[in-house]
Amino acid sequence: MKKNKVLLFYNPNAGNGLFKSNLDLIIEKFQKKKMFLVPVRADRKGILNEVMRDMNPDEYRKVIVAGGDGSINIMINAMMQYNVDLPIAIFPSGTANDFAYYFDLPHDLENMVKIALEEHYTYTDIGRVNDKYFVNVAAMGFLVDVSQKTDPNIKNTLGIISYYLKGVSEIPNLKPIPVKITSEEYKSEDRIYFMLVMNGRSAGGFKRIAPLAEVNDGLLDVMLFKEMPILELAPLLFNVMTGQHQENKNVAFFRTKKLYVESEQQVGTDIDGEKGVDLPLEIEVLPKKFRINTAMSNMEGAKW
Secondary structure: OOOOEEEEEEOOOHHHHHHHHHHHHHHHHHHHOOOEEEEEEOOOOOHHHHHHHHOOHHHEEEEEEEEOHHHHHHHHHHHHHOOOOOOEEEEEOOOOOHHHHHOOOOOOHHHHHHHHOOOOEEEEEEEEEOOEEEOOEEEEEHHHHHHHHOOHHHHHHHOHHHHHHHHHHHHHHOOOEEEEEEEOOOEEEEEEEEEEEEOOOOEOOEOOOOOOOOOOOOOEEEEEEEOOOHHHHHHHHHHHHHOOHHHOOOEEEEEEOEEEEEOOOOOOEEEOOEEOOOOOEEEEEEEEEEEEEOOHHHOOOOOO
């Protein structure tokens, strides 16, 4: 069976309506290459699950997700649920686009389409938190509250700055969380402000959260930001911006394939910018689970 269909899952509001207004142009470029675009509009929760449930993957060459990390997260969770094994092209147009940043993917439509029309791929690991999956980051604690309390309309208008402004306003409400962490590499009971489990390198627009992370090394980079005097937060923030926070005395860092997180409190969690699952958390990496469309010069994994 000829694989000449391409599924395009797009957020109509992403990129100030970039894809909605250029949909006909995108369809035209694919048709010229004898590929036929099947657009799916992200207008309601669960629509992509219905599409994945009913589609025949043997008819498709790849899938494209146009949006931010949250849209990519919806895509990979639907693909995992229905065992759809297809390459993924990313048209980054969200607030932070942290996962796309790792692959140095372009933000202009012409080059996005150019890459998606080609067949160069890099393998990527994904993470699993209980029964949900993530491509870039799983988090809990203070950063989660900031993200989930930031007005979506302000995010679209101010972008990354909106997270910083909200974060500053929430500092007076900062409270430590008692957690128990269990992994082969690290076991402890700590009081933390927040925790990040990274597959990619950046989160919330901070480009050097996990500067040495590789998306296909079979490991997750874990950071615990421990309870500290408020006066030590500013130097830590500077460390985060320069990628030197892993040496900070208030940060515990380790790499692992699997960890277990418990707490006596119910704590907010976040998966790729979307609302996460309840504790306890069983987190693990699934090595080289998907193939990401990349420019030839940026390939870091095997070509498929």
